[in-house]
Amino acid sequence: MKLHYEVDGEEFAAAGQASGNIKKMLKQLGIASDVIRKISIAVYEAEINMVIHADGGTVDVDIQTDKIYIALKDTGPGIPNIDLAMREGYSTASDEVRDLGFGAGMGLPNIQKNSDFLKITSAVGVGTTVEIEVNL
Ligand SMILES: Nc1ncnc2c1ncn2[C@@H]1O[C@H](COP(=O)(O)OP(=O)(O)O)[C@@H](O)[C@H]1O
Ligand SMILES: [Mg+2]
Numbered sequence: 001m002k003l004h005y006e007v008d009g010e011e012f013a014a015a016g017q018a019s020g021n022i023k024k025m026l027k028q029l030g031i032a033s034d035v036i037r038k039i040s041i042a043v044y045e046a047e048i049n050m051v052i053h054a055d056g057g058t059v060d061v062d063i064q065t066d067k068i069y070i071a072l073k074d075t076g077p078g079i080p081n082i083d084l085a086m087r088e089g090y091s092t093a094s095d096e097v098r099d100l101g102f103g104a105g106m107g108l109p110n111i112q113k114n115s116d117f118l119k120i121t122s123a124v125g126v127g128t129t130v131e132i133e134v135n136l
Contacts, residue, residue: 001029001062001063002060002061002062002063003022003025003059003060003061003063004058004059004060004061005017005018005021005022005058005059005060005061006018006056006057006058006059007047007050007051007056007057007058007059007072008051008056009050009051009054009055009056009057009074009076010055010056011051012051012052012100015047015048015051015052016044016047016048017047018043018047018059019040019043019044019047019059022039022040022043022059022061022070023036023039023040025061026039026063026068029063031063031068031136032136035068035134035135035136037114038114038115038134039068039070039114039132039134041110041111041114042070042110042111042114042115042132042134043059043070043072043132045107045108045110045111046059046070046072046107046111046130046132047059047072048102048107049107049108049130050072050074050076052093052097052102052103053076053077053092053093054074054075054076054077054127054128055074055075055076056074057072057073057074057075057076057127058072058073058074059071059072060072060073064136065136066135066136067116067133067134067135067136068133068134068136069131069132069133070131070132070133071129071130071131071132072129072130072131072132073127073128073129074127074128074129075126075127076127076128077124077125078122078123078124078125078126078127078128079120079122079124079128080124082120082122085108085120086108086109086112086120087105087109088105088106088109089104089105089106090105091103091104091105093105108120111130111132114134115132115133115134116133116134116135117131117132117133118130118131118132118133119131
């Protein structure tokens with residue numbers, strides 16, 4: 001089963017909508033609560049990143065028999081050094097974004113912790129794709 005969502009980069013207030021909808025859908029499908037918890041955290045963090053660091057993007061979910069695959073794609077500025085970006089506490093968020101409560105630099109480490117597979121593909125000036133898998 002496949003699901004598709006658009007994430008608006010202008011709308012801070014709406015950030016978290018896609019991950020919230022995915023959570024609801026997985027509950028309806030009777031997916032195990034620990035799987036739902038991991039996916040909700042991982043997708044929320046990646047969704048917020050698309051809003052605060054890029055100009056929004058798309059979320060595609062593929063519910064397979066043995067795992068749930070999620071791809072978050074944006075055409076934002078890209079990540080020049082992914083190893084650095086993965087470090088706990090590393091953030092390029094502006095003071096303005098921090099004042100809104102984002103930019104603690106824990107998003108990517110949290111995605112790593114809450115997924116069974118994580119792949120970040122990024123090119124500066126082109127965009128970023130975050131692929132997440134959680135096993136069922
Ligand atoms: N989709 C993205 N596009 C561009 N840069 C990103 C994206 N996601 C993450 N980054 C970069 O990786 C850094 C670390 O991300 P994260 O751990 O979520 O921390 P935070 O979002 O709090 O800054 C960000 O500060 C940013 O520089
Ligand atoms: Mg983040």
